Amino acid sequence: MPKKLTVVPERCSGCRLCELVCSIERFGVNNPKKSCIRVMVVYPHPVIRMPIICRNCREPKCRDACPSDAIVANDGIYDIDQEKCISCQQCVIACPFGAIFLHPDMSYPFKCNLCGGDPECVKACPKKALLYIPEHTLGQAHRMESVLKYAHMREVEYVEKGEKKKLRYADSEGSNNVY
Amino acid sequence: MSIKGGYFKKMLWIDLSAEKIEVRDLSEDFILQYIGGRGFGAKLVWDHLEEGRDPLSPDNLIVVAPGPLNGCYLPAAGKTSFVSISPLTGIYGDSSMGGSFGVELRQAGYDGIAIVGRVPRLSYLWIDDDEVKIVPNESLKGKRSLEAEGMIKKEIGDDHVRITTLGPAGENLVRFAGLSSDWGRNAGRCGMGAILGSKNIKAIAVRGSKDLPVYDLERLREVSRESFKTLSRHRLFEFWQQQGLMSVVDYVNEAGVMPTFNFRSGCFDQANQVNGFVMEDRYKIGDAACFACPMACSNVCLVKEGKYVGTVVEGPEYETAAMLGPNLGVGNFACILKANQLCDELGMDTITTGSLIGTMIEALEYGLLSRSELDDLELKWGAEEEILTLVEKIAYRQGIGDALADGSRKVIERWPQLAPIISQVKGLDQSAYDARVAISMALAYGTSDIGAHHARAWTIAKELEMGRNWDLGKKADLVIYHQTIRPLFDMLGVCRLPWIELGFNEEAYAQYFQAITGIDYSLKDLLERSNHVYNLTRMINMRFGLSRKDDYPPPRVFEVPIPDGPQAGKVLSREEYEKILDIYYEKRGWDKEGIPSPEIQKKITA
Numbered sequence: 001m002p003k004k005l006t007v008v009p010e011r012c013s014g015c016r017l018c019e020l021v022c023s024i025e026r027f028g029v030n031n032p033k034k035s036c037i038r039v040m041v042v043y044p045h046p047v048i049r050m051p052i053i054c055r056n057c058r059e060p061k062c063r064d065a066c067p068s069d070a071i072v073a074n075d076g077i078y079d080i081d082q083e084k085c086i087s088c089q090q091c092v093i094a095c096p097f098g099a100i101f102l103h104p105d106m107s108y109p110f111k112c113n114l115c116g117g118d119p120e121c122v123k124a125c126p127k128k129a130l131l132y133i134p135e136h137t138l139g140q141a142h143r144m145e146s147v148l149k150y151a152h153m154r155e156v157e158y159v160e161k162g163e164k165k166k167l168r169y170a171d172s173e174g175s176n177n178v179y
Numbered sequence: 180m181s182i183k184g185g186y187f188k189k190m191l192w193i194d195l196s197a198e199k200i201e202v203r204d205l206s207e208d209f210i211l212q213y214i215g216g217r218g219f220g221a222k223l224v225w226d227h228l229e230e231g232r233d234p235l236s237p238d239n240l241i242v243v244a245p246g247p248l249n250g251c252y253l254p255a256a257g258k259t260s261f262v263s264i265s266p267l268t269g270i271y272g273d274s275s276m277g278g279s280f281g282v283e284l285r286q287a288g289y290d291g292i293a294i295v296g297r298v299p300r301l302s303y304l305w306i307d308d309d310e311v312k313i314v315p316n317e318s319l320k321g322k323r324s325l326e327a328e329g330m331i332k333k334e335i336g337d338d339h340v341r342i343t344t345l346g347p348a349g350e351n352l353v354r355f356a357g358l359s360s361d362w363g364r365n366a367g368r369c370g371m372g373a374i375l376g377s378k379n380i381k382a383i384a385v386r387g388s389k390d391l392p393v394y395d396l397e398r399l400r401e402v403s404r405e406s407f408k409t410l411s412r413h414r415l416f417e418f419w420q421q422q423g424l425m426s427v428v429d430y431v432n433e434a435g436v437m438p439t440f441n442f443r444s445g446c447f448d449q450a451n452q453v454n455g456f457v458m459e460d461r462y463k464i465g466d467a468a469c470f471a472c473p474m475a476c477s478n479v480c481l482v483k484e485g486k487y488v489g490t491v492v493e494g495p496e497y498e499t500a501a502m503l504g505p506n507l508g509v510g511n512f513a514c515i516l517k518a519n520q521l522c523d524e525l526g527m528d529t530i531t532t533g534s535l536i537g538t539m540i541e542a543l544e545y546g547l548l549s550r551s552e553l554d555d556l557e558l559k560w561g562a563e564e565e566i567l568t569l570v571e572k573i574a575y576r577q578g579i580g581d582a583l584a585d586g587s588r589k590v591i592e593r594w595p596q597l598a599p600i601i602s603q604v605k606g607l608d609q610s611a612y613d614a615r616v617a618i619s620m621a622l623a624y625g626t627s628d629i630g631a632h633h634a635r636a637w638t639i640a641k642e643l644e645m646g647r648n649w650d651l652g653k654k655a656d657l658v659i660y661h662q663t664i665r666p667l668f669d670m671l672g673v674c675r676l677p678w679i680e681l682g683f684n685e686e687a688y689a690q691y692f693q694a695i696t697g698i699d700y701s702l703k704d705l706l707e708r709s710n711h712v713y714n715l716t717r718m719i720n721m722r723f724g725l726s727r728k729d730d731y732p733p734p735r736v737f738e739v740p741i742p743d744g745p746q747a748g749k750v751l752s753r754e755e756y757e758k759i760l761d762i763y764y765e766k767r768g769w770d771k772e773g774i775p776s777p778e779i780q781k782k783i784t785a
Contacts, residue, residue, distance in 0.1 A: 010465065011466070012465075012466075013420075013465075013466040013467055013468035013472075013475035013477075014467055014468055015468035015469070015470065015471055015472050015473065015475065016279065016470055016471060017471050017473070020252050020471055021252070024252060024396065024400060028396065029390040029391075029396075030250070030251055030252055030390060030391045030393045030396060030399075031286065031388075031389070031390040031391060032250075032282070032286075033286065033387075033388050034390070038339075040338065041338075041361075041362065043325070043328070043329050043332070043338075043362055044325040044326055044328065044329040044362065045325070045362070045491045046361075046362035046363060046467065046479060046493055047464060047465065047479060047481070047491060048465060049465070049467070103388060104308075104388050105388065105390075124407070126407070126411060126420075126468075126472075126473030126474075126475070127420065127466065127473075127475060
């Protein structure tokens with residue numbers, strides 16, 4: 001079953017452990033600047049933090065932009081083949097997410113290869129802001145949200161064992177509405 | 180013993196007056212004895228004493244030093260120390276900051292920066308790996324910390340540059356001005372912002388790309404994986420992520436040691452309006468963590484409605500909430516957020532600010548100062564508008580703010596009648612735990628090398644648990660152990676909170692140290708070196724004439740019993756304090772006047 005690396009930005013604390021473990025796993029060094037994931041913080045008010053990740057697109061722009069066919073899929077995961085790469089860095093610019101990286105020590109750009117299917121960043125994230133989930137579950141949260149936002153949803157409050165609870169239901173008076 | 184990792188063995192020396200920038204090698208002996216962070220800073224400040232002792236003169240040296248563990252794969256590895264002679268206390272001072280600034284500095288290839296001198300025009304330091312420049316930029320003048328950070332990022336054109344800035348308070352030489360980086364991590368105490376301000380340095384910007392030297396990365400990985408697992412399994416781990424240090428509000432108030440009305444009372448009847456649950460329910464919009472920290476103490480808060488709508492700040496943590504809340508009679512969390520934001524962006528220590536404003540309110544109430552002396556402000560407990568006005572007046576040194584900006588020592592010189600109501604030791608205002616219930620906490624404040632701060636020892640919880648009749652010798656031991664291990668974290672460049680808050684085993688730090696540096700030091704060896712640094716900072720303070728007479732907690736601790744709450748009636752006895760101080764000195768190998776023995780002194784001067 002194809003899986004997807006995803007982010008819940010609201011959970012990210014900006015600790016950069018994902019960057020750190022990536023550099024260790026991928027390049028064997030303790031250097032968050034050599035990682036295939038990068039935490040961005042908006043400013044001047046740090047209201048949200050978000051790790052930038054490779055989406056492993058089916059029709060990747062990086063591949064399309066590459067003049068030397070260096071971006072190749074292995075088991076459905078795209079990576080840069082250094083034998084073919086001419087380091088023109090067009091892929092870095094072409095990626096709509098900015099998820100291909102460069103470093104002064106490295107001759108070639110580098111990108112996420114999902115650690116071959118078991119991403120270290122996901123395991124290291126202490127806030128569960130990074131998830132590696134079956135592709136078909138993407139969008140489920142929105143589907144459920146959409147139901148709950150349905151205009152005819154009503155709420156009833158009740159008390160169970162001293163605890164206040166809420167139950168949602170759809171008002172039958174609206175049953176002829178088309179949503 | 181040889182050093183196989185952990186250090187670049189290089190320090191950046193910047194003489195601003197001569198515009199001279201050089202990289203100096205650090206000797207193995209120096210590294211093996213002083214470890215890093217606060218240790219490097221204290222030794223360099225000590226060596227520099229003959230050349231400059233006036234904190235705000237160009238001659239004063241300020242050292243910025245992360246430690247050898249900073250930036251490495253282990254929990255909460257993001258602490259950096261700023262060390263100098265403090266303009267607030269006139270003696271040894273240091274302050275530490277979390278975030279990623281130190282990591283970046285290490286990645287640029289330096290174990291620290293030492294700065295002396297002064298540039299004629301407002302400038303920032305730009306450390307871009309091996310290229311280091313002093314960049315004049317007068318458009319930064321008067322800019323608030325976060326705005327300045329953003330401006331420099333734009334000028335350099337890189338969002339990943341890490342920047343430490345001072346705010347208007349630092350430029351105006353407010354003696355408790357702090358430093359800010361990463362949009363809200365602060366080195367608040369001891370006036371480090373005023374020192375950089377006096378040197379005309381508005382900010383330090385750093386970009387580094389180097390691998391951090393780790394001797395045995397596989398070993399570090401093994402040990403740390405276990406550490407992260409252990410922490411995440413702690414029963415309070417998730418609660419800690421949710422509330423961070425704000426969870427302390429309820430504990431402290433229930434224990435009856437909450438600074439309330441300028442430390443007069445020990446519990447605040449509106450504490451449940453300003454605790455972690457109120458924050459979570461109504462204000463918190465996200466978590467923030469220092470480098471590699473799973474605990475994510477910091478809370479980003481936003482006021483979504485009412486008078487303070489739009490106020491956004493990374494904070495508050497406990498000290499700030501207590502000192503700008505209950506200590507000033509403020510029971511409105513939104514107002515605390517506003518005051519926190521103002522202090523952060525103006526670049527001032529929240530603890531000192533809260534203490535001084537509390538003192539002014541109490542002074543007016545008791546008639547120790549007249550309203551006209553306070554610029555006719557209608558200052559009283561909980562008077563939000565006047566309190567916020569006073570915060571700004573301090574930062575810009577307007578009216579009464581000018582006197583307060585010089586800190587509690589100068590305030591007492593000017594108005595000696597305020598001495599009994601200012602909670603300070605050695606000129607540093609006391610942090611947010613009432614010592615009247617725990618003599619070990621009074622000893623911790625009294626003997627801390629920088630003044631009344633809990634960073635060196637925080638023994639109040641243990642003493643409350645053990646009861647008042649707990650042996651004085653054991654209490655002194657606990658203070659000394661804290662004063663040895665807590666500064667060790669500042670030497671290594673890591674945070675102490677996993678240890679103090681989630682009971683994380685301190686032995687792990689020796690394992691990290693060994694894996695990273697290849698130096699075969701046990702925890703005991705490291706603690707010995709920390710103790711050496713404690714003796715060193717004591718000797719720095721002796722050069723400024725300090726001795727036993729300066730090792731006492733604020734007078735209120737002996738004179739005014741707690742009036743209400745669960746600890747009503749509690750006050751400390753002066754005789755008992757003299758006794759525990761004697762015991763403490765003896766255990767440290769210091770004489771009755773608090774002077775380290777000739778053998779200890781010889782080790783330092785050797």
